Amino acid sequence: MTTVAEVYGLGLAGDRVWxxxxxxxxxxxxxxxxxxxxxxxxxxxxxxxPTLDVGCGPGRLSTALLGRGVPTLGIDISRQAVALARLRGAAVLQRDVFRPLPREGGWGHALLADGNIGIGADPIRLLARCRDLLTPAGTVLLDLQGTGAHVRTDRVRLRAGDLASDWFHWSSLPTGALPAVAAAAGFGVQDVWCSAGRWQAELRTSDHWRRDPG
Structure with missing residues (x-):
């Protein structure tokens, strides 16, 4: 059986991945x-x-932030993704978000872009882990899965050509389910918006959340 990371690596090399x-x-x-x-x-x-880019992939966002002068560390479990991100000039570690990380409790922001809220197939657990990584006034910035009402967790696998990965679980989080999930992890929903067809949100730790940021 081919691993998820191996099939994902084929996609990074240019293959179509399903x-x-x-x-x-x-x-x-x-x-x-x-x-x-x-x-x-x-x-x-x-x-x-200071921003932690969780599941940074080949470093698109990490590199952009560093170009703006924002201290940024990307983490990803894929060896190929880490190598590509480093070629771009990003600071990246091959690391699982649920394992020990540098600067725990000192990050101003955690990025969960491109559907990475699904990591671990438990959005509450993932957000709670991000809360531990952030400063008391830190935020999580994330992409959401449309405007549905419920968290969905599927059993999936990746395929590239004739190669298929082992099966794993992945979750998607829509806008309607966000407030309850965020609250369970110790966050409030600071803002939700749609940009270029992507639903996104900013979560702030409960002690510093305001309904009206203006």
């Missing part, structure tokens, strides 16, 4: 390897201090 399961669809790995995607700007503009 997500198979209850909802088969092409995974836009080749897009993630670009220098910029429509909708990135809204996330990047909100990163005003």
């Amino acid at each position: 997500l198979e399961g209850s909802r088969d669809a092409e995974l836009p790995v080749r897009d993630w390897n670009r220098d910029h995607l429509d909708g990135d700007q809204a996330l990047l503009d909100r990163c005003q201090g």
Whole structure:
């Protein structure tokens, strides 16, 4: 059986990768390897201090933030993604977000872009882990899965040509489910918006959340 990281690596090298399961669809790995995607700007503009890019992939956002002078560390479990990000000039570690990380409790922002809220198939657990990594006034910036009402967790695998990965679980978080999930992890929803067709949100730790940021 081919690992998830190996099939993902084929996508980073240019192969088409498909997500198979209850909802088969092409995974836009080749897009993630670009220098910029429509909708990135809204996330990047909100990163005003040290930022941890969780599941950074080939370093699109990490590199953009470093270019703005924002201290940024990317983490990813894929060896190929880490290598590509470093070629771009990003500071990246091959690391699992649930393992010990540098500067725990000192990050101003955590990025969960490109559907990475699904890491671990438990958005509450992932956000709670991000809360531990952030400063008391830190924020999480994330992409959401449309405007549905419920968290969805699917059993999926990746396929590139004749190679298929082992099966794993992945979650998607829509706008309607966000407030309850955020609250369970110790966050309030600071803002939700749609940029270039991407639904996105900013979460702030509960002690510093205000309903009206203005």
